[in-house]
Amino acid sequence: MEPTPAPRALTVVLIGNPNTGKSTVFNGLSGLQSRVGNYPGVTVEKKIGRVRWDGRDVALVDLPGTYSLSPRTLDEMVAVDVLLGHQADVAAPDAVIVIVDASNLERNLYLFSQILDLGMPVVLVLNMIDVARHKGITIDARELERRIGAPVVATEGHRRVGLDGLERGVFRAMAERGGVRPDVFPEAFRLEVVALEDAWRASGGSPPERYLLERMLLDVGGQIERRFASTASFELGAWLASARSRLRESGIRIPAVEAKARYAWIRRILDGAVSHPETAARTLTDRIDHVVTHRFAGLLIFCLLMFVVFQSIYQWSEPLMGGIEGIQEWAGGAVADRLEPGPLRSLLVDGVIAGVGGVLVFLPQIALLFFFIAVFEDCGYMARAAFLMDKLMSRIGLSGKSFVPLMSSFACAIPGIMATRVIENRRDRMVTLLVAPLMSCSARLPVHLLLIGAFVPKRTYAGGLLTLDGIVLFLMMAVGAIVAVPVALLLKKTWFRGETPAFVMELPSYKWPSYRIVLGRVADRSRAFVARAGTLIFATTVLVWAAGYFPADRSRLDDVVRQIERLDAAPSDANRSARAALSRERADLAGRAIATSFLGWAGRAIEPIVRPVGWDWRIGIGVVASFPAREVIIATLGTVYSLGGEPEGEAESDVNSEGGPSGLIDALRTARWPDGRPVFGLPVALSLMVFFALCAQCASTLMVIGRETNGWHWPAFTFAYMTALAYAGAFLAFRFGTAMGW
16 A cells, blocks of 8 residues: 655745734744745845644745735846746745734735735735724724635734634635635726737737736836736737727726725725724824924934944943853963964964954844844834934935835845835935945944954943943944935935935834844844854955965974973963063064065055055955955954964953953054054054945945846945045044044
8 A cells, every 4th residue: 555645845925015014923933944045036035934734844935025016126026926836946825824914904905905816825914903903993804804705814923922823724715715806997907908818819829827917907117018028929018008098098097097996995895894993092102103203302312222222232242242252262272282383273273263253252242233123123113213314314315215224234234235125216226225335234343342442441421321432332333324425415416316206104003022033133143143253254264374374484483382381381480581581582483474474475565555544564454354254354353463473461351341352452452563653542443443434344245236236337336435435534534533642
């Protein structure tokens, strides 16, 4: 008897408007066990979660938030292709879950009515049902279910309430082939669709699905029309233009007929199934918004929140940073105790541990930054910030829609650049995309933290509530945003002239952030930071170590190190003076060795370029090596100064009172020019921080700009203008700091 084959895996697609809690529901169903990538050929993010329902494997596909299925670009076409089973890397869906905001049903059901047109098993999810109840909205879910012919499930996604009903709803929809297609279009329109289908067959071709034919008529110059214009065996564009002309003569205007017909259908099915209070209750959201969206108070609150974030990054992360620094020191000591001085020991201690460990010590502060961003997004404040900034941004030719991508770029420019897809106006999108890398991303944060910890005086104000290092960090993180204003103005006055479009944005109701969502996002970004430290930064560190170690002869240096370690093993007064002499010889030999290495030769070649901004060749090498990822400069400086025999900070045991790795901070403070002058000081620290605040972020950012703009001239332009800005800013900061006598 043959074994019964395992049931086929199912594919279930989640779709919904922005701000309906779709991602929260997806994460609640998948348990954050999702795989993220990009659909081939486009920049749309693909998120797939794997779950098991009733003994069957299910792939949950989370589509990007959208208001309708009227694709104007290749990116927007992805949702239609996935739903119709035309996306090669995603199986044809067995069911669709449409997530709507229960308190905004009339607007949200527009997308749902388009999904019904596909004739697929569908489940309607009334998410944020608690918000609807709080507003006095009553929904008869059973009556609504009867009218649309599809299962209706009420949920509170952020609390995971009702999510278990989704599994049952999906299997019910599949069994009933649920969903009553709304008969919304006039008879004349339906006849034109049939005529288009007949014309396709008459030309010898096989017409696409009825839904695509309807969209060709409705979406003038849309992506579907462009896709089939080249493959149809007749003049599709001319035929569609003629059909639209005939419809216009009969009183049916394209595309206005769709909105009119669909909203009429929505009002019919909601009549009697949904009731609203006669007078809208003044909710807590309304009361909060009265303050946080005020033109003056709201801006002040926003600035205070950002200031608190950067103060907290310094103060809350100190214990964790101290723990990581302790592990780094222990690991370096353990390796040194077990290996004789030589190339392998130098690679592990001076290269890997000093380099990669010097970056990982900043992980707590990176995690805190992402924690605050995730909280602001999940509670609903980020949308208010965008609304608040609209008037300010309109003065530089942009709208509030540009704010969210720019704010996202403070965490990482790559998702910020990708988020510019929500901006329909191409001119605004390009300007936002080109200034997004000026926002100070998390890769720049370790550089600021290291230099502030080393050279900014430890002062407090307002009874200890404010610290000077926190104030400087806030200013450094704001430099890019300040400079972005004139850059955006210049771009809008030159290449991208045009009127600023009106800004329309839905403000979601406030809610308590979901700790699962917030911690999940923090964990994802922290893993990405650690992964980069273990791959790109590790590889760069090894290359920098090799360039700084060879081809110098280090045999005498290794012998001196052995003698120092023997004296350390038997400390005495007599040994102390001998050790001091050997330590001076060690520093001299190490300095000569790195000066005659490949790294030293390259550094001397670029030193004339970096001298005007106060840097020596070691800083210049660090800046050049950091192009793949800006935080690499910490690893590079750690390796260079370790190889150069700089002090290792034995006297400094309290690492995080300095705000960074103690050994490297001590090395920076004691670095000298050949004439004995200190290399570093506050002017040089400011110069380096301003350079990193304004320079192009990393190679990955430029690659994403190239992918988003379908070419390499805009990435080249971005790198050129940002490098020029950074150098000019560094020069001015160094000269100003020197003139002030800092």
